Amino acid sequence: MIQLTPTDLSIATLLIVALAITTSLLQLNIAKSILISASRTIIQLTLVGYVLKFIFTEASLLLIGCMSLVMLAIAGYESSSRQHRKFHGYWGFTLGSLSMFVSSFSLTFFTLITIINTDPWYAPQYSIPLLGMMLGNTLNGISLSLDRLTQNTWQQKDVIENRLMMGHTWQDAIKNIQVDSMKSGMTPIINSMSVAGIVSLPGMMTGQILAGANPLDAVKYQILIMLLITAGTGFGTITAVWFGSKRLFDERQRLRLDRLR
Amino acid sequence: MTKNLIKNTTIAPILTCDQLFSSGITPVSIKIFPHDRIGISGHSGSGKSRLLRLICDLDPHQGEMLLNGKNYRNIEANLWRQQIALLPATSQWWHEEILNHFSTPPDKQLLDQLNLTNDILSNPIHRLSSGEKQRLAILRLISQQPSLLLLDEPTANLDKDNVTAVENLLVHYCKTNHAALIIVSHDQTQLQRLCQQIYQMNQGTLTVTEK
Numbered sequence: 001m002i003q004l005t006p007t008d009l010s011i012a013t014l015l016i017v018a019l020a021i022t023t024s025l026l027q028l029n030i031a032k033s034i035l036i037s038a039s040r041t042i043i044q045l046t047l048v049g050y051v052l053k054f055i056f057t058e059a060s061l062l063l064i065g066c067m068s069l070v071m072l073a074i075a076g077y078e079s080s081s082r083q084h085r086k087f088h089g090y091w092g093f094t095l096g097s098l099s100m101f102v103s104s105f106s107l108t109f110f111t112l113i114t115i116i117n118t119d120p121w122y123a124p125q126y127s128i129p130l131l132g133m134m135l136g137n138t139l140n141g142i143s144l145s146l147d148r149l150t151q152n153t154w155q156q157k158d159v160i161e162n163r164l165m166m167g168h169t170w171q172d173a174i175k176n177i178q179v180d181s182m183k184s185g186m187t188p189i190i191n192s193m194s195v196a197g198i199v200s201l202p203g204m205m206t207g208q209i210l211a212g213a214n215p216l217d218a219v220k221y222q223i224l225i226m227l228l229i230t231a232g233t234g235f236g237t238i239t240a241v242w243f244g245s246k247r248l249f250d251e252r253q254r255l256r257l258d259r260l261r
Numbered sequence: 262m263t264k265n266l267i268k269n270t271t272i273a274p275i276l277t278c279d280q281l282f283s284s285g286i287t288p289v290s291i292k293i294f295p296h297d298r299i300g301i302s303g304h305s306g307s308g309k310s311r312l313l314r315l316i317c318d319l320d321p322h323q324g325e326m327l328l329n330g331k332n333y334r335n336i337e338a339n340l341w342r343q344q345i346a347l348l349p350a351t352s353q354w355w356h357e358e359i360l361n362h363f364s365t366p367p368d369k370q371l372l373d374q375l376n377l378t379n380d381i382l383s384n385p386i387h388r389l390s391s392g393e394k395q396r397l398a399i400l401r402l403i404s405q406q407p408s409l410l411l412l413d414e415p416t417a418n419l420d421k422d423n424v425t426a427v428e429n430l431l432v433h434y435c436k437t438n439h440a441a442l443i444i445v446s447h448d449q450t451q452l453q454r455l456c457q458q459i460y461q462m463n464q465g466t467l468t469v470t471e472k
Contacts, residue, residue: 162353165317167343167405176355253338254319 001211013038055124064122068105068131075100075135082143085150085260087247092146095244099142103236104134107228115224133204133225134232137189141233142240145185149244150260152177160255170249178241185237189230196226273330275408275441276345281315281324287466288324293409297441298432300452302470303462309445310350312462313411316443317347329408346407350414352398354386359397367400375400375426391418399427403434410434410442416451428455 016038020031055063076097086092108131112118118126153160156177163173196202204225208218250256274292282288286308293299303309315322318333318341326333333341356362360382369379375396381389389397395418402410410431416424432455435442446452452459461470 158349158351159353159355161319162349163355164319164339165342165347165349166402167339167341167346167407169339250321251338252318252321254321 079143099240103232137229138236141185141237145181145237148184149181170253277327279325283322295439298456300456300459307462308465345409347411412444
């Protein structure tokens with residue numbers, strides 16, 4: 001692989017500066033956020049490069065475990081902070097983390113020990129990037145579906161309560177919304193599966209090809225990843241919507257919107 | 262015949278509320294017997310609808326409630342609400358067609374009584390007037406055979422003829438099913454016509470008035 005020098009990256013940085021100047025001339029008012037987020041990308045990725053280099057040489061299970069938990073906690077926090085109507089207290093964070101733990105962690109573990117067969121099973125070159133991709137994608141599905149769940153429940157409060165007033169169970173009363181929320185969480189990943197390779201070359205595959213891998217090997221990994229993140233997103237979304245909607249009702253099957261902010 | 266039957270047995274209440282309250286509602290103790298028709302009047306925001314919600318167990322509350330002598334805690338919430346069903350002031354509809362909202366379609370005779378035609382059941386919701394929706398919501402509620410009807414302004418959107426039709430239907434329903442009803446209404450004359458006992462709700466406190 002051709003090594004990139006700091007000069008190479010500076011040239012790319014100049015493009016961003018040019019973009020920032022252009023947008024400010026056009027009075028788009030986003031030059032500042034372009035520059036800040038570009039700096040964040042550079043700093044965060046550089047740091048993570050060092051962290052990964054360290055973890056790869058150490059290859060200790062404890063260290064990898066800590067790193068994965070930090071990744072999970074950040075993803076859990078992100079999933080709750082993206083909601084328009086959040087659950088009160090730690091519930092949103094717990095719900096997001098739990099759903100991602102159930103789907104991403106278990107599927108990554110399963111893949112490492114049965115499909116890729118790494119030795120040791122937690123080999124960081126495989127486990128960390130795999131987990132990262134799983135978390136990033138399930139995060140999207142889970143936050144989309146929870147957002148839809150809480151927003152729709154809020155809007156359709158009267159319908160749900162009218163059904164309860166007639167003696168419907170809470171499951172019947174929120175069924176439509178559950179179905180809708182689960183679908184909305186899974187739709188993006190289903191769409192990207194159907195255009196993969198035609199409209200877009202997935203990032204991981206692109207990276208492997210750039211690094212000199214045989215395109216056919218890269219494709220095999222990409223297929224594996226696509227299928228895994230779809231399964232992860234799907235199961236994560238189902239878990240999140242199920243527990244989330246259960247939380248919207250109490251033990252007397254009353255709709256409890258006071259549990260949302 | 263039914264009268265004799267009732268006289269000769271001690272009648273058990275359908276619903277017993279013992280010190281039922283929540284924030285904004287002072288404790289209410291009341292017994293509702295079969296064939297009771299109870300009216301509640303009061304200003305908007307006085308807590309009438311909130312009380313109906315408490316009895317239907319839709320809001321958290323303190324105090325005890327018994328249905329046919331059985332504590333509400335020992336009855337699944339959805340089964341409680343099938344027996345003690347609430348008609349909200351504005352009815353909600355969630356399927357495209359009216360008919361899908363009924364587990365058993367209402368028979369022609371009931372529709373006739375409320376001046377509705379059979380064709381109306383296959384209409385999409387958005388074609389109906391608010392008065393038609395209101396009458397259909399009443400049919401939808403009684404099709405589940407609750408033993409206590411909680412009615413929040415059931416005739417607010419109706420013309421005079423339909424108000425009478427609904428009132429007759431409700432009285433008839435209670436008679437034939439040994440059911441009871443609690444009705445919230447702003448129309449004092451309606452409560453006089455319909456109810457054996459009228460309560461007044463004032464800032465969350467329920468007091469007996471005349472009759």
